[in-house]
Amino acid sequence: MPFEIERKFLVKKDLVPLGKSSKRIVQVYLSTDPDRTVRVRLADDQAWLTIKGSARGIVRHEFEYPVPAADARQLINLAVSAPVEKVRREIHANGKKWEVDFFEGANEGLVLAEIELSTEDEVFTLPDWVEEEVTGDKRYHNSQLSVHPYSKW
DSSP states (O other): OOEEEEEEEEEOTTTOOOOSEEEEEEEEEEEOOTTEEEEEEEETTEEEEEEEEOOBTTEEEEEEEEEOHHHHHHHGGGOSSOOEEEEEEEEEETTEEEEEEEEOGGGTTOEEEEEEOSSTTOOOOOOTTEEEEOTTOGGGSHHHHTTSOGGGO
């Protein structure tokens, strides 16, 4: 069964490097239930349907499937909450790949870094632009940002 092991951190905005690549992402949720989120993500002309189970620590089941971009654009109309808009930069630091999201729209001003790990206890070194860990804080889950945006905190 597929799963993800991920940790999430706030970023010192003025220190984060530009990264190698960036892509604009719009994602919506067909379910924001923490036990089973269903997301549609559109990045340029690529799209995915993702189903995630509830987290046990930093591990949760994740099923992700490519879907035609045209289908994703139609599925966006079925969203149960507001879209989450962001620009994602891929940054390599200390031998690891980080995904840094610069949120836009109702979540503008929020910058989060995520790192996917192979095991729950994998050791890694934080880059100097990483601030506070927010992995366990549900407010920073994208599904929750679609319901309770950062600008309303």
